[in-house]
Amino acid sequence: MILVVDPHSGIPVYRQLVEQIRFSVASGLLDPGEEIPSTRSLSARLGVNPMTISKAFGLLEEEGVLERRPGRPHIVRERRKGTVRSTRLEQLEQALRPVATKTRQLNLEPDTAVQIFRRLLEDEKR
Amino acid sequence: MELAFETNGLTKRFDSVTALDGIDLKVRRPSIVGLLGRNGSGKTTLIQHLMGLHLPAEGSVTTLGRPSAELGHDELIRIGYVPQDIRLLDWMTVEQHLRYVSCFYPAWDREREQRLTAELELDVDKPVGALSTGNLQKLAIILAVCHHPRLLILDEPVSDLDPIVRGKLLEFLLELLREDEATILVSSHVLRDVEKIVDWVICLDHGNVVTDAALDELKELYSEWRVLSTNGNLPERFSESFVLTQEVSGRQARLLVKQGTSEVNTFRKTHGVEVTERSLNLEEMFPILVGMRSS
Numbered sequence: 001m002i003l004v005v006d007p008h009s010g011i012p013v014y015r016q017l018v019e020q021i022r023f024s025v026a027s028g029l030l031d032p033g034e035e036i037p038s039t040r041s042l043s044a045r046l047g048v049n050p051m052t053i054s055k056a057f058g059l060l061e062e063e064g065v066l067e068r069r070p071g072r073p074h075i076v077r078e079r080r081k082g083t084v085r086s087t088r089l090e091q092l093e094q095a096l097r098p099v100a101t102k103t104r105q106l107n108l109e110p111d112t113a114v115q116i117f118r119r120l121l122e123d124e125k126r
Numbered sequence: 127m128e129l130a131f132e133t134n135g136l137t138k139r140f141d142s143v144t145a146l147d148g149i150d151l152k153v154r155r156p157s158i159v160g161l162l163g164r165n166g167s168g169k170t171t172l173i174q175h176l177m178g179l180h181l182p183a184e185g186s187v188t189t190l191g192r193p194s195a196e197l198g199h200d201e202l203i204r205i206g207y208v209p210q211d212i213r214l215l216d217w218m219t220v221e222q223h224l225r226y227v228s229c230f231y232p233a234w235d236r237e238r239e240q241r242l243t244a245e246l247e248l249d250v251d252k253p254v255g256a257l258s259t260g261n262l263q264k265l266a267i268i269l270a271v272c273h274h275p276r277l278l279i280l281d282e283p284v285s286d287l288d289p290i291v292r293g294k295l296l297e298f299l300l301e302l303l304r305e306d307e308a309t310i311l312v313s314s315h316v317l318r319d320v321e322k323i324v325d326w327v328i329c330l331d332h333g334n335v336v337t338d339a340a341l342d343e344l345k346e347l348y349s350e351w352r353v354l355s356t357n358g359n360l361p362e363r364f365s366e367s368f369v370l371t372q373e374v375s376g377r378q379a380r381l382l383v384k385q386g387t388s389e390v391n392t393f394r395k396t397h398g399v400e401v402t403e404r405s406l407n408l409e410e411m412f413p414i415l416v417g418m419r420s421s
Contacts, residue, residue, distance in 0.1 A: 007322040010349065010405025012342035040304055047297055049158060049325045050304055055342070098402070105354050105400050 017056035130155040130309030135185030147333040156307040160320040163330035206270035206278040216255030231273035260286040321408040352402040353379040
């Protein structure tokens with residue numbers, strides 16, 4: 001798993017990690033049962049404070065994305081099909097929110113925006 | 127929770143100048159804490175109190191569980207200290223100096239010493255008096271960490287080191303946190319370095335604590351809002367109390383706010399605006415934290 005953090009972004013590093021792992025799981029880059037690197041090794045590899053990593057893991061546990069195992073690294077938790085789909089939708093919505101803001105700022109009609117979005121989706125397929 | 131140090135109402139005056147004005151702090155272990163502030167804000171004076179080099183005029187300081195005036199052998203062998211103004215024995219070679227200091231510490235780790243001198247590229251055969259400022263800083267740091275300190279205090283430790291060495295040093299500080307469960311207090315103006323490793327931030331201003339919070343919390347608290355009106359001009363000034371600075375120009379505004387995302391929707395509706403939020407990094411929030419915002 002490739003994780004990249006920018007410590008100089010205003011976005012706390014733990015949030016950057018949560019988002020990347022959440023995405024990796026939702027998109028199927030990480031399979032259920034797959035092991036996540038330990039706090040210690042990630043801290044060394046990314047050069048960030050181990051507390052930051054524990055915090056990210058803690059949140060992902062609460063969300064049901066990761067599963068804690070005593071004395072061993074976390075694994076990706078098994079999830080029901082419905083949950084997988086709804087987390088994918090949530091992530092898409094989150095990514096589109098700034099686009100919605102920009103559309104309103106540019107004073108464009110929703111229909112036009114949707115048309116552009118549809119065209120972009122089809123372009124990518126080719 | 128184990129505390130690395132604690133101060134209660136710590137006050138210090140030098141003649142008519144109040145250098146520290148009732149400082150209350152509790153710093154846990156392990157942790158990497160950034161001690162920030164402008165020149166003359168009291169950082170070094172505070173550090174010297176933790177080491178027992180100054181005694182409080184009022185209030186108290188407890189370091190590793192003991193009043194700082196009574197720090198003895200048991201505590202001192204668990205503290206590492208790199209002062210801003212490094213004074214070492216010029217006539218010794220680096221190797222001799224390392225051997226000399228190692229005698230004081232039963233837990234001296236020769237392997238760590240050798241690894242660090244190699245990694246930081248320090249020539250151990252050179253006389254200390256012939257070292258450049260940067261190399262002197264490296265030696266002072268190595269001398270302060272090979273006994274596995276529980277509390278490591280670094281006063282402007284990296285100012286003369288090149289980016290490669292600074293990077294290695296930051297990695298090593300994280301290792302110290304992981305392996306030794308140390309608390310590391312770093313006073314530095316190089317905010318980009320501090321931001322990479324600290325979990326906690328303390329800011330001093332004119333001898334007062336103006337910030338004492340987790341770095342993540344601060345990043346979530348301070349942000350920039352780019353505001354664009356969707357229905358005509360904006361008010362001349364926004365009067366919301368969470369707006370710290372503002373720059374309004376016709377239909378556009380740039381605000382620095384002390385507010386999580388919770389208020390943003392109300393703000394949007396109240397003013398009929400679109401808001402693009404961006405969190406501030408440490409360098410950007412520093413002027414706000416030390417009370418230098420220009421509103």
